Amino acid sequence: MSTNGSTLVTHIVVVGGGAMGSAAAWALSRRGIRVTLLEQFGPGHVRGASHGSSRIFRQAYSEDGYVALAARSFELWKELESASGQTLLTLTSALDHGDPEIVNARVKPLQDAGIPYELLTPAEAGARWPGLRFDTVVLTHPGAGRVHADDSLTALQSETVRLGGEVRHHVAVLDIVNTSEGVVVRTSDGDIHADHVVVAPGAWATDLLGEHIDLPVLRTTQEQPAFFTPLKQDAGIWPSFVHHPGAELSTEGIYGLGSVEGIKIGEHATGPEVHPDSRDFIPLPAGERRLIEYAREWLPGVDADSATSITCLYTVTPDHNFIVDRRGNITFAAGFSGHGFKFTPVIGELLADLALENIPAPDFLRLDREGLRVH
Ligand SMILES: Cc1cc2nc3c(=O)[nH]c(=O)nc-3n(C[C@H](O)[C@H](O)[C@H](O)COP(=O)(O)OP(=O)(O)OC[C@H]3O[C@@H](n4cnc5c(N)ncnc54)[C@H](O)[C@@H]3O)c2cc1C
Structure with missing residues (x-):
């Protein structure tokens, strides 16, 4: 259990079982939070961005912020490997x-x-x-090479379940309603009441969040x-x-x-x-x-x-940087612009920080940063 402002957070719904939602579910479960992860399609589906055997893992970016995220991500990939007993990173340089x-x-x-x-x-x-x-x-x-993408999603979701979380496939989220006590997540399988929702919907971000969050054109x-x-x-x-x-x-x-x-x-x-x-x-x-x-x-x-x-x-996104931020009881991640996978576990950690402690993500990932709307 953890505090969220003055509210005691006991249950968080995570929307999207791709890389980022699965990582958020793992990060929250590790902190003892009751998590329900909802994914509209089946395990291993190929309709989003996270399927396939491999993605590049590298630290060489021209921006210090991404280099720091990659370094933290490396540590977290190693922790996930040791928790799951699976090899997820292969370092070939x-x-x-x-x-x-x-x-x-x-x-x-x-x-x-x-x-x-x-x-x-x-x-x-x-x-x-x-x-x-x-x-x-x-x-x-x-210290670079590739991440095993499919295996990573399996590991993140299995670890979430092992830590007491729930992973539900074939459940589509239709809307999210903010209430004074938290949120109501309206799904194809009925309403779920929760204290907070973390939304990582990939290419469906504008469809799902557009009415609630002032997203830039994605x-x-x-x-x-x-x-x-x-x-x-x-x-x-x-x-x-x-x-x-x-x-x-x-x-x-x-x-x-x-x-x-x-x-x-x-x-x-x-x-x-x-x-x-x-x-x-x-x-x-x-x-x-x-x-x-x-x-x-x-x-x-x-x-x-x-x-x-x-x-x-x-x-x-217009500036090719990710969006990781929070508005009210909705924490969200979107716009991974073709280079997000390597950062998966650190994005999960940032989402958990935002949802539980309201610790903001780095400035270059915030929704109100300069440059996100000018292009
Ligand atoms: C060809 C290609 C190559 C890439 N190469 C690299 C690389 O080498 N290195 C690297 O770091 N990154 C790479 N990337 C980028 C990386 O794969 C993505 O940044 C990352 O997978 C994005 O994950 P995501 O969770 O945001 O999106 P997704 O994987 O698309 O996940 C979003 C999930 O949310 C679900 N969802 C959406 N709406 C709802 C709803 N209403 N209800 C329930 N579920 C919902 C979707 O079904 C989906 O499963 C590559 C991407 C592609 C396409």
């Missing part, structure tokens, strides 16, 4: 290459945070990672990464990488990582705008062609003719 100005902007924040890194020439990097081709300075940090896009078969090296040992546009790369930037399905690569936020309930799940041929061309030119270690594309949703 991460690389940034491409436009030297963008790459070099990531050095000082790593240095200031005491995170080990190296700067390599293209020849040095090519010798170490022969599956990739490099044209400029390469920044690498070893763009939902259908993205389409593709998997390629590695020629020699096992995909499991590939580093994660971000190839920033500029220098020799004249097209969009590309991210990539190893996974059980092969080497996954994708563009960042270039897909068509969609509504999450009416999208077609069909990758665009032009997008797949661009990834094949990239693989042919920059990834000598993969079979460029082996592309298998999938789709997934981005929910993008």
Whole structure:
């Protein structure tokens, strides 16, 4: 039990069983709160943003705030691994290459945070990672790699249940009503009365929260990464990488990582705008062609003719920073802009801090920050 202002908090409903809602449920359960997690679809569904085997975990950001969040997230991933007995992080290192100005902007924040890194020439990097081709300075940090996404959701939800929480799939939240005692969560399975609600609805944020919270315009896009078969090296040992546009790369930037399905690569936020309930799940041929061309030119270690594309949703804020905040009895998280997964457990922790103690999230994640509404 914990205090929330003057009210004794005993029961919190969490809406959304993707990465962020599941992490909030785990964080709250760890603090002894009675939690009910509600998810409109079934376990492992592919209609949101958190499905699939892997996501990049990296600390190299140009903003100190994200570097600090990544460092705390790393500790929490380790705690979740030890609580669940599952391996959730595989450290294969991460690389940034491409436009030297963008790459070099990531050095000082790593240095200031005491995170080990190296700067390599293209020849040095090519010798170490022969599956990739490099044209400029390469920044690498070893405490990075990938997070096992599907397994992480399973671990977060199982741990929530083990700690006494309830996880209910196939329950859609229709509305949230603030009352003097707390909230009434109206669902497809009846009303639930609770002291507080934490809402992490991914691409459904505007539909569910738009009437209650003054959200900025959130763009939902259908993205389409593709998997390629590695020629020699096992995909499991590939580093994660971000190839920033500029220098020799004249097209969009590309991210990539190893996974059980092969080497996954994708563009960042270039897909068509969609509504999450009416999208077609069909990758665009032009997008797949661009990834094949990239693989042919920059990834000598993969079979460029082996592309298998999938789709997934981005929910993008105007400044590409996340939104984590609270209004009254509603704490919410939205707009993870295609780079949220690595931070999953620390976002859960921030949501729990907001819901229980009203400790605000960092300024760059607040709803009233400058820059969120100007674009
Ligand atoms: C192709 C792709 C690649 C990515 N790569 C990376 C990467 O390498 N590294 C990284 O850090 N991040 C990456 N990301 C981003 C990361 O995956 C997302 O930021 C993260 O998964 C967002 O999680 P979420 O919980 O906000 O959203 P979601 O996973 O979409 O979860 C929201 C959940 O809420 C449920 N919901 C919504 N409304 C209701 C309702 N009314 N009632 C009940 N349930 C509801 C939905 O069904 C959904 O399950 C990538 C994303 C994509 C799409």
